[in-house]
Amino acid sequence: MSNVAKMSKTLVSEHQPEQAKFKSYIIGFIASLALTMSAYFITYYHVSGGRALLFGALSVLALSQFLIQLFFFLHVGREFPPRYKLMITSFMILVVLILVGGSLWIMHSLNGRVMPSTNQMVKYMNSQDNL
Amino acid sequence: MSEISPGLDLAKADQLIERHEKDATTVFGFWVYLMTDCVLFASLFATFAVLRNNTFGGPSGATLFSLPYALAETLALLTSSFTCGLALLAAQAKRKTQTLVWFMITFGLGLTFLVLELSEFHKFVAMGDSWRRSGFLSAYFTLVGTHGLHITIGLLWMVVMMLFIYKRGLNRLSLKRIRMLSMFWHFLDVVWIFIFTIVYLFGALHA
DSSP: OOHHHHHHHHHHHHOOOHHHHHHHHHHHHHHHHHHHHHHHHHHHTTOSSOHHHHHHHHHHHHHHHHHHHHHHTSOTTOSOSSOHHHHHHHHHHHHHHHHHHHHHHHHHHHHHHHOOOHHHHHHHHHHOTTO | OTTOOTTOOHHHHHHHHHHHHHHHHHHHHHHHHHHHHHHHHHHHHHHHHHHTTOOTTSOOHHHHOOHHHHHHHHHHHHHHHHHHHHHHHHHHTTOHHHHHHHHHHHHHHHHHHHHHHHHHHHHHHHTTOSTTSOHHHHHHHHHHHHHHHHHHHHHHHHHHHHHHHHHHOSOHHHHHHHHHHHHHHHHHHHHHHHIIIIIIIHHHHTO
16 A cells, blocks of 8 residues: 555544544434433333342443443544454453453352352351351 | 655655554553553452452442442443544544543543542441451452553553643644553553443342
8 A cells, every 4th residue: 555545544534523433422412311311210220120120220231331432422433444453352242251250250150159158157257166 | 644655655644654663563562561451450350250248247239339430430431432532533624632631531530530549448338347447448449450550650641641731732642542542441441441330230130
């Protein structure tokens, strides 16, 4: 690719019309505000009965706000190929899912297998003089 | 870029492109650092999720946290993230005064957030609910405190950035740094979305 073509490509990606960029920040801000306020109000007023449903709704709201801010504020996925920024962000999401999901899975499993019931524990503690 | 004109000699054009690509590489490197910082926060989130019910007879999140207070913190940080974006736009349009004003507003909102967070910490510690009280509180203070530490560093960086813009103007170097600073600030807002949801909102539901 000639340098001039290369340059114009870089310039297009980083210097898109200012008004378009401004609009992108406005959309991101309004959407984030709306999502934050709805998450707050459904928690504050305990809208809807089921707790599982509430946790699900809050997770969906948080994830959509995450994606909105990545796109509108951090411009992930809006570059020209090769999209290195998008690649490394996706990899980060994978690592975070493995790290958090894996930890919770292991700890939950340990909790179920190892932890004695409260009665057993109290009995055991009483049987030990030094406890 | 206004330096490009039809009569420009090619050697200079090459130099400009080279510099531009170098800056883009630096900014990308900073993004990679932010993604590794996510791993730090992910491990703190995992720790918090595991320890959230280990209150050891102490207060749980539902009794300790005030939701309107957390909302105020969230709104301050979210608005500061938006104004930081506007500062970047003003800088790219080479409007120095406007850039400085947006950064000052961002700094004010960021400082508001930090003061709110620290007074919340102070209140908890004064009530005897410090990080020594329970596993839950240790995890809470570590997670939220690490975020607060990042905010503190971001605020210091912003002061240095404003002085730099004031003295040297909006040159290539300051634009590169403003891009990284605004990325850092947006990133902290993204992390806060999850703290707000997982720590405060989920905490209120666990009652």
